[in-house]
Amino acid sequence: MVTALKYLINILFLFSFLACTSVPVHKGIPYTDFPETENLIACILPMDTAVFRFPFRIKMQGDTVAIMDLHGMDHFIHLFHYPDLSYITSLGKRGDSPEEMLSVENIRWNGNSLWVLDANGLKLTRFGLALSNDSLLREEAVSLDKEILRGLDFVIYDDSTFIIPDYSGESRFCWVDRKGRLLHKMGIIPTTNEEALKHARPALAQAWRSFIDYNPRNGILAAVTQLGEVLEIYNLKDSTHIVRVGLHGEPEFKVAEGYGIPTGIMGFSDIQVTDTAIYAVFQGDTFEEISRKMQKGDMTDGGRYIYVFSLSGEPIKKYVLDHYVYGISVDELNGIIVTTDVNSDEPVVKYAVD
């Protein structure tokens, strides 16, 4: 009798719950597909020097291209002339002396200066380029505030301010001044996982590790998640915030030893905000698939898709590539996307787009 009553109560509760409420699946607006899909064929740009272990990022500045090697043995960054890719020089020497780097997470041009983020060394370093004689000078080093927990990406907001994703889980971004001091924090991880928000924020923040880009011309700061499929758009001019969630949902993880251990899928690997759109490289393989492939000796890494969104987060187009790539540099004006393929000794791959 008691059991039957419990069932009845459960059913009644379920009906009243469904009738009275609608529960959002995501905090963001879901997207399922792109209205247009285009296959792209690569043009491989040959290099006279094979120096890379993991060419993770590629950043263009005029006729100079900087390529960042995430696992570089001697140097993390190499400069080349573009488009012939003739070698100029290397910088960001690996090491633990004050002028060397323990790691490099990302690089950014600001005029003729190249900023380099060393997360393990807790510093941003600026190299001033004097290309007339192909030399490079380490001109400035900014030690980051200890309150900034493992800054894994950065953008240059203006001449005196950087924006760095926050991995404490307390917010989404840290605003940091030119001396490395934390100015303030903004945003919150847009997860639906309230339990993790309450009790496992550092692990949640690790799982929501994001790659970011900022375009000062339109004020768009965008972030994509390394796990899962979430795009966030902060319009810093009108203070609006848009979250778009793809079919793979938000990052999935387990907590072990206090760490957020990735499960689910590998999601995005790079992002660029241009004047008119947001470009993001997407992978989409599950970690089970990656593990299975590795066991068969297939070490291929990277994403075969470049997703294009409007500045308000509407899906516009999906490019399907014939290479697996990591970093992108989009030249919208000339209809070119230059990418890095970590699986090849000829890692610079160019695509012509509309």
Place this chain on the structure above:
Amino acid sequence: MLFVLIALVSYMAKPEKAQNDLFLMNIEALAAGEDYVPIQCIGTGTVDCPLGGKTKFVMIGYSLEVPY
């Protein structure tokens, strides 16, 4: 009707709280390192390895995994 609804919610809340308590105990145990969980980082990649460096993926050991 309101009274019935409140009674139902109270009735349903009790077992959920017990479940949450167990859930949180697991998290705290893991965070406190009371039960060692082996973590392995496999391959060279872009995922942050808890042991340091960047790896292709992270594997964790036996049962005390808290799925999210």
